[in-house]
Amino acid sequence: MAHLVTESLSLPQQIHLTTSLFSRPYFFQSHCQSFDAHLAVIDSEAKNNFIKGLIEEKPTIDYVWIGVKTRTSNPSSHASFSNFDKENPIDGCAVMDHAGVWSIRSCEQLRPFVCQMVVI
Numbered sequence: 001m002a003h004l005v006t007e008s009l010s011l012p013q014q015i016h017l018t019t020s021l022f023s024r025p026y027f028f029q030s031h032c033q034s035f036d037a038h039l040a041v042i043d044s045e046a047k048n049n050f051i052k053g054l055i056e057e058k059p060t061i062d063y064v065w066i067g068v069k070t071r072t073s074n075p076s077s078h079a080s081f082s083n084f085d086k087e088n089p090i091d092g093c094a095v096m097d098h099a100g101v102w103s104i105r106s107c108e109q110l111r112p113f114v115c116q117m118v119v120i
Contacts, residue, residue: 004073008078011013013116014037014116014119015040015050015051015054015114015115015116015119016032016037016114016115016116016117017051017054017055017058017064017113017114018031018112018113018114018115019058019112020112021110021111021112022065022110022111022112022113023107023108023109023110023111024108025039025093025107026066026116028065028113031113032113032115034042035115035117036117037115037116037117038067038115038116038117039065039066039067039113039114039115039116040066040067040113040114040115040116041066041067041068041116042067042068042083042096042102045083047071048056048083048096048100049100051066051096051114052062052096052099052100054114055096055098056096056098058112059101060069061098061104061112062097062098063095063096063097063103063105063111064095064096064111064112064113064114065093065094065095065111065112065113065114066094066095066096066113066114067089067094067116068082068102068119082102083096083102087116091094091104092104092105092106092107093105093106093107095111096114107108
């Protein structure tokens with residue numbers, strides 16, 4: 001089951017919270033690409049809060065995969081917005097919790113995820 005919501009920040013975007021559980025970036029990226037989207041890149045506090053609100057609506061979800069590259073996977077990539085847990089290791093895949101805080105978890109864990117699609 002998926003949750004599709006229209007978000008309007010700087011550009012109209014559709015944010016898609018998928019409650020199906022996936023592991024490994026290939027699988028959740030492939031699912032997002034199946035409807036011309038990509039794993040949600042959280043580049044502002046407003047978008048972070050919006051997705052946090054979606055997670056809060058689903059009490060059975062503890063973390064969701066988000067589209068953030070870690071320093072070890074792409075050292076030249078610097079996000080303009082970051083909300084990582086300060087005491088977290090840097091190798092793995094990024095997740096967001098109910099508080100809107102990001103952390104890194106093993107990419108092997110089964111979790112729901114958030115896709116985004118820019119609507120033009």
